[in-house]
Amino acid sequence: MSPRTRPEWPIARDGFSYRLKTMPELAEVEFFRRQWEVGIGKRVERVHVHATARIYRSVGARVVVEALTGTSLQHSEAQAKQMLFRFDNDRWLGIHLGMSGSLIAAAPEMVPGKHDHLVLYLADCALIFSDPRMFGKVALHRGVDVPGWWAALPAPILSSGFTESAVGDFCARRPRSSIKAVLLMQERFPGIGNWMADEILWRAGIHPRCPAGKLASGTRRTALYTAIREVTADALREIAGVGTAAVPRHLSAQLPDHWLFNHRWKDGGTCPRSGTALVRETIAGRTTCYCPKCQSWSWE
DNA sequence: CCCCATGTTCGACA
């Protein structure tokens, strides 16, 4: 392993790993976007890439180097699980973090490690994209306007375009699918992932195997819609709101103990509301945790 | 060694 400079700035953490052990859903993505904000207004002096890394399967690493070297970072945005960074000269960099990606800033002397597939060296810091499993992806775009794939993203959950009737209609179109499977569909629920889906259903008191058709109207639809918006807003506040000064090694440590999140992986974990033993089983192909008492099975 | 992993995509099949 090559020697690496310990990053003292802007984030001081122990050890050599620049990665945070968290898997990115909407709030974590927004958190990671902010880690690169320190580079806004600064020029990219040099770009490091691991040219054969799978994250370059859509756009070659060399294209990224050529497009970004010498430009300045102007602006960034996160939406759903996507991020978009605008540079001058009409260059745009899109990033999806996949299952294990993370962004972080470090001192400009940092030496890229095995999983640091993209590093933008600015005058006084380095912006790093790390991804051990390489399910993440980068995209490049040139033009005055945002790329088409970005413009085509569905209305964000906290925007006025995300309506209760749209949620109900979407459920009505998949009447026999489990609500757990439906909540993971990015085209209607942008940015929701496995743990957020479980948190939403737990708060709403809905069993994850409940057929989506049963939630297409009435009070259950309202409960579902409300929980989606509340969990999204709360997750953004608790996770994305963490500054860049003292970042915990596990972002989940940020979440309050009365959430399902902090109990879901523990063997023998109990529901923070009812004290009942939590259940873990595979639903829609994903590990799902729920409270058998709070989340009613009888949806007829 | 085994099994597991918070995401997405693709092919097979109803």
Added chain:
DNA sequence: GTGTCGAACATGGG
């Protein structure tokens, strides 16, 4: 065409 399910992707941790 639509919807659903499992496998595959690549790596590390327990």
